[in-house]
Amino acid sequence: MTLVWRFLPLTLVMVVLIGLPPLLDVGLQNVMVNVLIAALFATAFNLLIGQGGMLSFGHAAFYGVGAFAVMHLLVAIERGGLDFPTPLLPLAGAVAGMVVGLFTGYFATIRSGVYFALVTLALAEMLHALAPHWEGLFGGEAGISSMRMPWGGINFGQVIEVYYLTLAWVVIAFGLLYAYTRTPMGRLTLALRDNEERLRFMGYNVHATKVVVFTLSATFAGLAGGLLAFSNEQANYQLFEVHISAQVLLHTFVGGSTVFFGPAIGAVIFTIFAHVIGDITRSWMLYQGVIFILVVLFVPHGIGGVLTEHLRLRTHIPWRRIGRPYAIAATAALLITAASVMIIEFLEALFSPRYFAARRQVDMGFPPFERFGYVWEPFSVLTWLLPLVLGIVGLFLLLRVRHQVAELWSEARESAAAQGRPAP
């Protein structure tokens, strides 16, 4: 029973990952490739922050380096006739990530905390400032582009072929990363996060351990970058941007950095959302930022943390009694989200250049605008009262059930503790 429980979700995910893509169109297949890459990148990043306790603000450096390594190899194969098995190309990204990670990690890990974060930030920014000017290595501002060459009967021209290769690499990488957490070294990594001082007292070489963790994280980040380059057939200096480092940070923390699969969950959700919502609204980045802040404020362990906590206490939670408050809370969340989205979208519509152009036509008056398929008057009470009421009702409901949920949860925790299962 427990064995089935443990492997059921994983098997389901694998079935979806293998079976779904052929049914999708090319655009969505491409999204799936990006989802896989983002999941790998976030998990590699989490090895450093979630397990090792080192907050890096410059992981884009290794991502980008991995991408450029693969591009150089692609160029060498295409123009120089180098004979290299195409499926192994992403490895070049991993190797490049490892080499750069080892070198920079040696220096970065001399410092810890805020100073470590600043060193990594400076490293990535240096590459970002240097790359557009370094024609030979980074292809200047235009970057490098090339073509995947056919190999072994597969021509890698279709997205689905790229997808399955990416899937293979990502599964291997996840396997290795998970296996790592089970090794003594993996345990040591956790100790590094929890109590570095103690580790030092026990005679471990803390700096060397940190360098190993850093290098591993950089290696898998490089692999993710390599896969991206393999899929896009191009790389440019924008891969080193702060936004890339920020994105992976967001994925990791919203997903939950204390759980192995948490960052991957965050990456999957955000990448799919970005694709779906990014087309509809221009404020997607704003929503992303708000979600991130809310998670940092109220859910410090992220989605993954909440899920595992439910799983851990599944026999102690009074499911029957908690159902109603949960449903009310979900409704409240929905109402608040609707209200916030309405207000943001209204503002977006009113401050957009398009609306300004419309105002010009009516002598700088305030013509009605269209959003969500309806026409709204900018100064009518209804336009603003509707989201306001929705938001207030939602907030009221949320505040009302908050204590109920908290009470039921503390009951569950107590009953678990009584049975000798304290919080981890």
Added chain:
Amino acid sequence: MLEFILVSTLNGVVYGLLLFMVSAGLTLIFGMMGVLNFAHASFYMLGAYIAYTVTRHIDFWVGLLVAPVLVAMIGVLVERYLLRRVHSHGHAHELLLTFGLAFIFEELVKLFYGDFPVNYAMPDHLRFAAFTIFDADYPFYRVFIGLVAIAMFVALYLLLSRTRVGLVVRAAERLPVMAEALSHNVPLVFMGVFGVGAGLAGLAGAVAGAFFPTNPNMALELGIIVFVVVVVGGLGSLAGSLVASLMIGVFSSFAVGLDWSLAGLLSYVGLGEWARAVGGLFTLTLSSISGTVPYLLMLIVLLVRPAGLMGERN
């Protein structure tokens, strides 16, 4: 050559003073609370945009007054209702929170003002030449930026070293627990310092935004340089960040005009041809990689002397 040196030095000093205006608040906040505020440069941007809005509807000088006050209020709210909540989760969460805030501020600015530069310009009565050097007019507004920064530094210095408020602030910075035991309201002091720091950045934005471009990227562009300044000067040291600001300001203004390269340097020992043939790093000119040098400087300082030029603690 003399003209180049003189003009570059002047521009560099002014730019450095501007950097100082922004970094002063950041270094104070770090010194006191240990919070590295990623959203600090966003306060600079908000200052510029608020001043732009006020200038458009009322007047430039009113904007110069209103912007820092409003930004300081935003800073106070951020400290009181957001930062303080995550304080118990540790520094990593504070870092992440300000990081997310920087993100949101940028997107909000894009929402209201669009993803392009706005036309925030100085008023015409400030648009004249301060003096003439080598037949070129030197704009008065640059001098004005420098003067505002100097006035700010003097005021800050006097406030911290000569008044009772400054005394409490310094005590709260050095030994917060002891200051609290002596019945000073340390959280209130923190909130105040955060607000004042944000306000200073807002003032810098209001002043500089009228001269340099005001766009949604300005926070990101300046933000990382400000980190460099604060780190190089020593986290928590006002005087250190003044020196570092001037250094980096003068350096960047010189580097833009110099086409020195490693190959050029090597040609003095007869290796110029070889280096040019190798290419790559050797032929990059100083002007094209000037953006890298501050980061390199920051790396070296962090690795060799993390306390910075004038910091006392690690």
